[in-house]
Amino acid sequence: MPLILNFVFFRILRQRFILWHAAAVLAMLTQTLVSSGLINRFVRLSVTELCLLSTLSWAFMVIATLRFFIDLIEPETLTARQRFAVELLCPWFLFWSGYYFFADGVLLPSVAPLYYMSFLPIIATLLATIVLSALRGSRLVWFQIVGWTPLMLLGIARNLSILGLTDAPLGMMVEQHFAIAFEVAVTTLGVAERIMTIRLQRDHALAEARFQANLALHDPLTGLFNRRAIEEKFDTLLRTGFHTMAALDIDHFKAINDTHGHAAGDEVLRAVGRALAGDKDILTVRLGGEEFLLLLRGEDALERAERLRQAIPSRVAKEHTGLRKLVTASMGVYRLDMTCGHVPSFTEVYTACDELLYAAKAAGRDCVRSNVSIAPLPTTRLELVG
Template sequence: MQAQSDGPRYPTCLANAEPQIPIRTLLAGPIDWHCTDDPGRLKQLTVNAEAERVLVRFSIAAGAEQPRYFVSRLGEFASLTLAVGEGGGNWQVRSLSTDDVKGMPTEPSIIARLPSTRQASGQYVVIIDRPSHAPLVINSQLQDSDPSQDPAVQHGLLLIAILLGMVLLPIVFDITFYRVLRETFLAWHIAMAASFGLLLSVRSGIINALFDISIETWRVLLIMGLTVSIGSAMMFMRSFIEPGKLSGWALRAIPWIAVGSIILTGLHALSIPALRDVSTTLHMIGVMVPYLMLTFVILQAAWRRSRAGLYVFIGWLPLMTSSWGGIVTNFMPGVRPDDMLTAFYIGMLTEMIATAMGVGDRFMTLKRERDVARAEVSELDELSNSDPLTGLLNRRAIDARFDELRAEGYDTFAVVDLDHFKRVNDTHGHDTGDAVLRTVASILSQCPQCLAFRFGGEEFLLLMKGDQSEARAEAVRQSIPVRIAREVDGLDHMVTASIGLVVVPQGALPNSGFADIYRHADRLLYEAKETGRNRMVSERVRSFRRRSSDRRAAA
């Protein structure tokens, strides 16, 4: 057998044994070892690495420094026995539970100190009862010193802490974005970033430097952290990638796959005795199926030229490469299972950067689309509040803003009506009539401290504030025929205007609405028409009795 003299010492032999046999009796008796010179081929040996009891043997060369620590992949076990041979059939034995081993702060591994011996024979046997999965056996190794105390490892902790902060940082921006644009993909990106932060902290082992947790809790967090990360990533991509870029069946299947994955891996994490024989299979299905779906979604979005999918593809390529690489090493003959942690860290970094950029890009795209939609709605609303011929506001606009305008000091209501306007249309045509109406609208719009409205036909409303509103309204009325004669060609008579004006000071009529004041001004306009037209009738009131409209006769 080839033995190692420095660095990690890997197993050379595996065996199964009945769990009821006492440890020292087992060590003293014959053991059916299955051996190989290549540690990468241990998983090909005809030994069940998930049996009730599994024995792992290490052979250390004579004269080589004797190892002091046992290190292996994070996992659950009923009992871990470390035995060091002293020669002559004597063994130093140390039996441990999961509470007696320590978690590594920089990788998903456990570590335990080997028994002390004065005369090591180079024979080391590790007996694992009820290992939760094969990598706990296959990835066993002996070390001369505690790897977690290596200065390089301590520096690695700082880098992992920085990476963890970067992975969690997008949550802050997502929350800010979500307050502006309540899109589902932002909520799922928050969930994905949080679950990735959990996965990074447990898979790297840094959680052991931050919290005092048991091996079993760490194992459950690692299993569920991976599953929740994959599930939230699928749900994020489902809502993030543009409509039409993913197959309908995939969109429908993703939530079911996510839920099913959590259930299957949850059963594995609980270590239910009745499910021990199928627990690893459940876990494999619970991880592989969503991994395959996630890979399909990323590739299909990129193939269909999704803009969001491009960011996802770039960001996830290193992460998926490391993930699939780790999976392949668990099945490839002659290769020891490898967590590919360095590639995993690089993948986490690229995924965080690219996905955050994609989220920002998608946010800005959706925000622009929303702003355009709002502008269109605002434009439509403005059009619905304005007269298309003159551009003045219409009756709908003043109904919606009456209380606001009154509070701003508008206290004078002047109803303006053109005299004998029907004659203009009948004699000169509607084009000339429209030109007259536009000229009147221009005159009213130029009145300072006034708002002009067209109420239909030849009727306008001038809403005024400030001093001397009656005199200003009269000046506007007198300017109408002059401006029309100057600006509208083809007329053979003067087009005059009549005004009914009412001044309602602030607080004078607190319970009156626009309709009440308009009816009063309209009645005054009727009086102006009845008394000869081309004049203004005004009134300053403190209160008036509501009455039915005295609508004027034909103008």
């Protein structure tokens, strides 16, 4: 089951430690089948073949487990020296596994003692690495501590038996089966924990990236779009019918800052932003300072832009009763002629719109200038320019 889960995990999150754990589990499964004799129910193997398979499965299990450990534990809790020390254990054990299987003649009496003694540096290095990782705050290392304890105790007991310090049986196969099963179960939980941590970190990073991207396209004071958000998509907006641009400038805004302070000025800007709040047919932009921009679509775009401009004084007065004068705005409105064949750039349209805005200011402010005529609205001073 853990072997199947590893492949499921890998499809969710393609991390190398999952493959190493799958390799370790496969090696442990092979070792259990060989050492328990269950493999004989499926295939007929000679003693030499069984010995080779057992040795290879142990070697592969140890090496895959070491590589899994290096990739699993949080990077910040293992130093480069510790990682290198654990990596050296892989060729070390591979050598002694080869010695265990191929040594013969006068070397034969030393095979078992040296092979089992080769586990001692592995256990000592892992114990030191585990302790240091735990002291550095690793959460995942505790899964390894719990999962590896039975196997490490088994290895120590076997070495003591080799040295004649205990009469414990060298094989202890039943204990080995339980220790392997326990290790697989616990480390699989560690894999699941690591995957959840990585996914949470990835989701947080994606959310932060989306937030930063959103921040880059919005004005932090009013929450409206900024110029970059509109300019980058201007061609697309034209194709979807946004053929009218309106530039607004708050009249005598400097006097508001000088009289009431910059905090009050910021509140006025926020109120103006709310007064100009758009919908699916109106995009509202703060260009900077006291200047705003509207992109509109529809046949009545000019009239709707003027209604929004006229809503500014009442909206600001309602939200800020301490102001001495009504806050008004001047506006320049430019409607594109899309039948002429020329598709203008954002800069071209904005420049024409800005000229109309300055014409409105020169005419006394609190009025509109446009390149086309519209039906006058109540209390509106609207004139045609050009």
